[in-house]
Amino acid sequence: MTKKIFKSSILASVIVLIIGMACVLGVLYRHFGGQIINELKKEAEYLSYGVELKGKDYLENVNGQDSRITYIDDAGNVLYDSMADEEAMENHKDREEFQEAEETGVGQAERISDTLSERTLYYAVRLSDNSVLRVSSTQDSVLALTVQLIPPAMGILAVLIILACFFASRIASRIVEPLNSLDLEHPEENMVYEEVAPLLSKIHKQNGQIRLQIEEARRNQEEFRIITENMQEGLLVIDAYTMILSGNSSVWKMFQVWEPKIGESVYSLDRTEDFRKVIEKVLKGEHGSALLHVDNEFIHLIANPVTRDGSIVGAVLVLMNETEKVQRESLRREFSANVSHELKTPLTSISGYAEIIQGGLVRDEDIRGFAGRIYKEAQRLIQLVEDTIKISQLDEGANPYEWEDVDVCQLAKEVCGNLKDVAYKKNVHLFIEGKEVYCRAVRPILEEVLYNLCDNGIKYNRDDGTVSIHIEEEEENVRIVVKDTGIGIPREDISRVFERFYRVDKSHSREIGGTGLGLSIVKHGVTFLGGTVDMISELGKGTEITVILPKSGKTE
Amino acid sequence: MTTRFERQLEELHVQMITMGSLCEKVITLSAQAIRGVECAGEVFETDKEIDNKEREIETLCMRLLLHQQPVAGDLREISAALRMISDMERIGDQAADIADLSRFIDRNMDHIPAQLEKMVEMTVHMVTESVDAFVKSDLDLCRKVIDDDDKVDQAFNEIKEELANQMDKSLDVKVGLDLLMAAKYMERIGDHAVNIAEWVEYSITGVHRNNEHQLGGN
Numbered sequence: 001m002t003k004k005i006f007k008s009s010i011l012a013s014v015i016v017l018i019i020g021m022a023c024v025l026g027v028l029y030r031h032f033g034g035q036i037i038n039e040l041k042k043e044a045e046y047l048s049y050g051v052e053l054k055g056k057d058y059l060e061n062v063n064g065q066d067s068r069i070t071y072i073d074d075a076g077n078v079l080y081d082s083m084a085d086e087e088a089m090e091n092h093k094d095r096e097e098f099q100e101a102e103e104t105g106v107g108q109a110e111r112i113s114d115t116l117s118e119r120t121l122y123y124a125v126r127l128s129d130n131s132v133l134r135v136s137s138t139q140d141s142v143l144a145l146t147v148q149l150i151p152p153a154m155g156i157l158a159v160l161i162i163l164a165c166f167f168a169s170r171i172a173s174r175i176v177e178p179l180n181s182l183d184l185e186h187p188e189e190n191m192v193y194e195e196v197a198p199l200l201s202k203i204h205k206q207n208g209q210i211r212l213q214i215e216e217a218r219r220n221q222e223e224f225r226i227i228t229e230n231m232q233e234g235l236l237v238i239d240a241y242t243m244i245l246s247g248n249s250s251v252w253k254m255f256q257v258w259e260p261k262i263g264e265s266v267y268s269l270d271r272t273e274d275f276r277k278v279i280e281k282v283l284k285g286e287h288g289s290a291l292l293h294v295d296n297e298f299i300h301l302i303a304n305p306v307t308r309d310g311s312i313v314g315a316v317l318v319l320m321n322e323t324e325k326v327q328r329e330s331l332r333r334e335f336s337a338n339v340s341h342e343l344k345t346p347l348t349s350i351s352g353y354a355e356i357i358q359g360g361l362v363r364d365e366d367i368r369g370f371a372g373r374i375y376k377e378a379q380r381l382i383q384l385v386e387d388t389i390k391i392s393q394l395d396e397g398a399n400p401y402e403w404e405d406v407d408v409c410q411l412a413k414e415v416c417g418n419l420k421d422v423a424y425k426k427n428v429h430l431f432i433e434g435k436e437v438y439c440r441a442v443r444p445i446l447e448e449v450l451y452n453l454c455d456n457g458i459k460y461n462r463d464d465g466t467v468s469i470h471i472e473e474e475e476e477n478v479r480i481v482v483k484d485t486g487i488g489i490p491r492e493d494i495s496r497v498f499e500r501f502y503r504v505d506k507s508h509s510r511e512i513g514g515t516g517l518g519l520s521i522v523k524h525g526v527t528f529l530g531g532t533v534d535m536i537s538e539l540g541k542g543t544e545i546t547v548i549l550p551k552s553g554k555t556e
Numbered sequence: 557m558t559t560r561f562e563r564q565l566e567e568l569h570v571q572m573i574t575m576g577s578l579c580e581k582v583i584t585l586s587a588q589a590i591r592g593v594e595c596a597g598e599v600f601e602t603d604k605e606i607d608n609k610e611r612e613i614e615t616l617c618m619r620l621l622l623h624q625q626p627v628a629g630d631l632r633e634i635s636a637a638l639r640m641i642s643d644m645e646r647i648g649d650q651a652a653d654i655a656d657l658s659r660f661i662d663r664n665m666d667h668i669p670a671q672l673e674k675m676v677e678m679t680v681h682m683v684t685e686s687v688d689a690f691v692k693s694d695l696d697l698c699r700k701v702i703d704d705d706d707k708v709d710q711a712f713n714e715i716k717e718e719l720a721n722q723m724d725k726s727l728d729v730k731v732g733l734d735l736l737m738a739a740k741y742m743e744r745i746g747d748h749a750v751n752i753a754e755w756v757e758y759s760i761t762g763v764h765r766n767n768e769h770q771l772g773g774n
Contacts, residue, residue, distance in 0.1 A: 241563065242570050265570045268691045271577035 001179070005172035006165075013164035014157075021153060029142055033121065036137050037108065040123035043067060044135040048125045051133055056080055067137045072098060074130035092134075097124040101132045117144040234299075234319035240283060240312055242266045254299055254319055266317075270294065278303050282315040291322070298326040331499070338501035342384055342515060346377040353377075380515075387517040390448065391500065394524035403553055405438045406446055408478050409471050415450045416469070419458060428461045430454070434471030439478045440553030441529050449525040450480070452518040453545055457484035460543075473551075477531075480547040489537040497535070498523040522547075530554030561624045565633070568616055572637055575609040576687030578602055579647045583683050583745060586651035587676045589658035590738055599655035606648035610641045629759075636759035640690070643748040643755075647683065650741045650748075657738050660731070669718045672739055675711040678704065679742045682749040690756045698760075701753035708746035715739045 047069060050058040059071055059080050071080035076093025078086045092098050100107030101124035109122045119141045124134040178192045187200040228235050234251035238244055242265045252260060255269040266279060278288040282303035292299045300320045305312050353370045356362055362370055416430045423430050457467035465485040472479045489497055493504045501516040526533045531549035582602040585595050617638050620626060626634060682704050689697035723732040758764040
């Protein structure tokens with residue numbers, strides 16, 4: 001803008017200068033022309049007196065003057081000329097000034113030389129004898145004058161242009177300076193030119209709009225961030241070149257990267273074949289999904305293409321950690337297999353015995369014994385079904401029981417009373433240690449937990465072993481420790497004994513009896529009561545199971 | 557605004573990751589082949605895929621070099637990529653060779669020395685780590701791979717001793733030689749993984765440890 005202002009002012013100045021100079025030249029030229037005519041007039045009048053008095057000879061004496069004097073008779077013949085030989089000169093009868101002087105007494109004319117470089121002014125006076133005295137003076141023509149004036153004029157012009165440049169640049173920068181120092185953040189507070197005011201108010205309005213839009217964009221982004229950050233599922237957006245455009249923290253956690261990999265290829269997260277196939281497929285515009293195995297976790301990947309105007313511009317990937325689901329599924333499969341197996345074993349025995357009896361292969365006196373065996377197997381079956389039902393009830397969280405304050409110690413004593421015969425048969429001693437302590441719980445479930453703990457302690461014990469129950473009151477909890485001197489559990493099995501139907505020693509489980517659901521019921525029962533269960537065991541020495549229950553019951 | 561050149565560089569990166577991943581796959585498969593799993597066919601197929609990928613990446617690199625005339629870090633990355641793909645291609649070939657050999661040794665599982673198992677595991681790990689180092693531009697991982705090579709070399713020497721001993725006693729010499737060849741191939745694969753790690757290091761730092769004088773500086 002400064003440049004533009006500078007250029008225009010320079011141009012204006014130069015044009016004005018040139019026109020001005022031309023005008024001055026013209027005016028001066030005319031003025032000088034007029035003056036010359038006046039001088040010629042005076043000279044002619046003055047000379048005419050002399051010639052009237054003394055004749056032609058007078059003219060010989062005034063020789064040497066600046067102007068050219070010509071004396072012409074009434075026929076137009078030149079009688080005298082101060083600058084040329086009068087003999088050689090042609091007749092002047094047809095000259096404009098001569099004719100005019102003959103008619104009116106005075107004549108005036110101007111002629112421009114053939115080369116255009118000179119202008120000659122003539123003034124003629126008619127004398128009393130009808131002869132004419134002409135005085136002329138030569139002046140440079142405008143053209144010649146201009147040509148002559150060019151060098152000095154150029155010098156002057158140059159100086160003036162330099163001056164003009166200087167002023168123009170000052171002016172330009174002075175005009176622009178307030179514009180440069182405009183505070184566009186607060187456009188309305190500027191007191192500059194009136195002409196810019198509409199622009200400034202428009203900027204002010206747009207500033208407001210922009211601020212609002214930025215605010216809204218930020219709010220949207222923040223909303224989106226909050227939504228995605230709180231998602232447990234991973235969310236990834238990639239472009240058509242597999243570059244990650246955005247992702248939430250769950251994604252980075254799943255792939256165990258510690259900083260967001262935005263702007264990198266999605267293959268830097270996972271480059272396994274399954275993953276690549278899904279990405280390639282989705283970028284061709286098809287929906288894709290796969291179960292990925294990342295660091296011992298199962299991640300379900302769902303990919304959807306993003307299209308705009310019919311072409312694929314990227315993809316949205318949703319990742320769900322399905323480790324638990326996959327594990328649960330495998331557990332469930334194991335469970336159903338186990339249940340069928342466990343149910344089938346006693347049924348096979350029952351069916352076998354019944355078949356033998358039906359076939360009449362058994363003597364009458366032996367039938368009692370067989371019936372006893374059938375009864376035992378049937379009991380086992382009933383026990384198994386009961387246990388399974390209990391577990392499913394606990395699993396479903398359906399609560400057919402009432403919460404009440406239970407004296408844990410009293411309950412333990414009752415349980416031990418029930419198990420006295422079993423313990424006696426196995427030659428295992430039962431001890432209970434502890435004072436009266438109340439705990440808010442569901443009596444049948446707690447009873448089941450204690451029963452199973454003690455039952456296991458007795459079943460998996462050595463001859464002349466002990467099972468001791470230690471009940472202790474803590475500030476907010478009740479701690480129940482059941483310790484036996486039994487066979488113990490190998491270290492690698494400890495984490496699995498709470499699973500349904502898990503038997504450490506599968507080959508001997510039938511001799512010992514039980515369904516393989518005991519500890520699973522304990523675990524589920526304790527969880528239902530809002531407590532925790534812990535196990536320490538050493539192979540061959542015994543097992544110690546600690547149950548901690550909150551006194552105030554389960555808090556949701 | 558991403559320029560076309562940057563796009564192409566990103567594409568190169570993605571292609572390199574893909575090729576690296578194929579290498580991981582092929583060597584994992586060949587390791588299974590040594591253990592007696594029937595997967596030679598898949599190994600050969602993956603090897604072919606690796607060869608195709610090499611040609612693809614080579615073309616891309618050439619196009620980048622000719623059309624874009626890259627300088628400094630970009631030039632380093634492209635030239636390192638050109639070198640890395642030939643190492644990756646060799647890994648594919650040698651994995652295929654192992655798979656080929658495994659067809660003759662898989663019925664002699666008893667004779668496979670424990671060190672070979674260990675060595676296979678180490679080599680697979682080295683390849684994975686060298687690809688990882690490339691993906692993450694991780695200098696520490698590069699150095700780890702380079703250092704791990706000594707262990708693989710040592711394992712190879714132990715296997716050689718062991719096989720010599722066994723062949724002295726009962727092991728069929730043909731089987732013994734096949735096993736030795738497989739071990740040697742594994743050892744070579746380890747060397748290629750080191751090469752890859754060295755080129756990754758070069759593309760990051762601009763200094764290649766084997767010829768620092770020629771390539772040093774930017």
